[in-house]
Amino acid sequence: MATVNRRIVLASRPHGEPTPAHFRMEEGRMPSPRDGEILLRTRWLSLDPYMRGRMSAAKSYAEPVAIGAVMVGEVVAEVASSNNPDFAVGDLVTAFSGWQDYALSSGRGLRRVDPHLAPPTTALGILGMPGMTAYTGLLTIGDPKPGETVVVAAAAGPVGSLVGQIAKLKGARAVGVAGGPEKCAFLRQALGFDAAIDHRSDDLADALAAACPDGIDVYFENVGGAVFDAVLPLLNNFARVPVCGLVSGYNATELPPGPDRSPMLMRAILTRRLRLKGFIVSDFADQARDFARDVGGWLREGRVRYREDIVEGLEQAPEAFIGLLKGHNFGKLIIHVA
Known part of the structure; x- marks a missing residue:
């Protein structure tokens, strides 16, 4: 297992269009889970337009990303190690752990992903947010x-x-x-x-x-x-x-x-x-079960379809995100991290 954790952080707040200079890749020691914690290894990272708002300090419905903090984002992650009896090594979950290779979690707020029901990436797209x-x-x-x-x-x-x-x-x-x-x-x-x-x-x-x-x-x-x-x-x-x-x-x-x-x-x-x-x-969080039942059923029955635009490598996330805001993607934009 790797010992280095790559993180893409917000280097500065853009005025107008973001550029690669507004992001910075950092490397640090891979975190170790304590009692009750799990170590998540990011496999896929979702890129979404709302992230542009989080780069701004303007008042909004959610707190902005702090300068020097990891860019926000939802991921599908694999449990790399676990000190939590509710999660086993190899489990797939969604988490809001952001633009990085590894993250720690207490297990709260994680959503399990069953790869036998649908491809895991759909948890970030048609079966996700x-x-x-x-x-x-x-x-x-x-x-x-x-x-x-x-x-x-x-x-x-x-x-x-x-x-x-x-x-x-x-x-x-x-x-x-x-x-x-x-x-x-x-x-x-x-x-x-x-x-x-x-x-x-x-x-x-x-x-x-x-x-x-x-x-x-x-x-x-x-x-x-x-x-x-x-x-x-x-x-x-x-x-x-x-x-x-x-x-x-x-x-x-x-x-x-x-x-x-x-x-x-x-x-x-x-x-x-x-x-x-x-x-x-x-x-509409109270509609989550209805959504999973209906859209999951329609997907299994072939009544709805989806398209994904998958980019390889965490280091490509800034350029891919900049392109997203210009409409360059075709389908759900996802970074394949690991």
């Missing part, structure tokens, strides 16, 4: 009905791709917005979306309107910016908008130029009786 985000946000806030039109931004990502598939299972039309023809073709051909719109096209608004001739009843917001601008005029009376993410603005250093458009938005909310609701997946 992104999947539960899609499931709870769409069904609890979006509440799609048969025949309605559901539009989802960042539709080729791990959240958006499942949102569209669940919408189809509930009898709704699914329209995805994604970046590039390859991703749009994947949504239509592999996942069964009714339509897919390239947000990089010059005619985004017109293309979206053509794909939604009866307007939009549910818009699952992951992006903001130009996509929301194209969606807003198409929202029907009583449309629901689960606000999950606003990735187009995560690197912004100031408000966008132009006139104040908030009166237009507020008027639309009032006159069309729109429901816009922000949420964090932990708000």
Whole structure:
């Protein structure tokens, strides 16, 4: 077993887009578990857009990563050694131990991963936090009905791709917005979306309107910016908008130029009786069993599918994360650490 623990820490807080200089690789002694503790060896690390917010000191729903601290992140880890009777060497678990090779845990908060039920990486994607985000946000806030039109931004990502598939299972039309023809073709051909719109096209608004001739009843917001601008005029009376993410603005250093458009938005909310609701997946922790039952069942039955984008090596995490914020990944972005 190795004796060195590599850690990627936050070296400084970015102003605008992160660069590799905002991260630092450190090496230290591998920790040793005390009584009641287990030593976790990271096998796969999840990279997710929320991590950009944790790099900032701005007030948010969670504490920021401290300068010099290990970057936050969920992992699938293997129990390398154990002084805890509840865990045996070789067990696989999920943990929020961050961007490092090894970590200690008391065992609290760990979720067991059964590799016989599904590939372990799915615990970070379709059967993990992104999947539960899609499931709870769409069904609890979006509440799609048969025949309605559901539009989802960042539709080729791990959240958006499942949102569209669940919408189809509930009898709704699914329209995805994604970046590039390859991703749009994947949504239509592999996942069964009714339509897919390239947000990089010059005619985004017109293309979206053509794909939604009866307007939009549910818009699952992951992006903001130009996509929301194209969606807003198409929202029907009583449309629901689960606000999950606003990735187009995560690197912004100031408000966008132009006139104040908030009166237009507020008027639309009032006159069309729109429901816009922000949420964090932990708000719906009480639905974890329902999520595991339903999405796990749909996955085993082949009714939902997923795609992963796996990058080799912990040292690649900073560049991969920077690319994630620009939409370079295709599917759930995971670092294969060990």
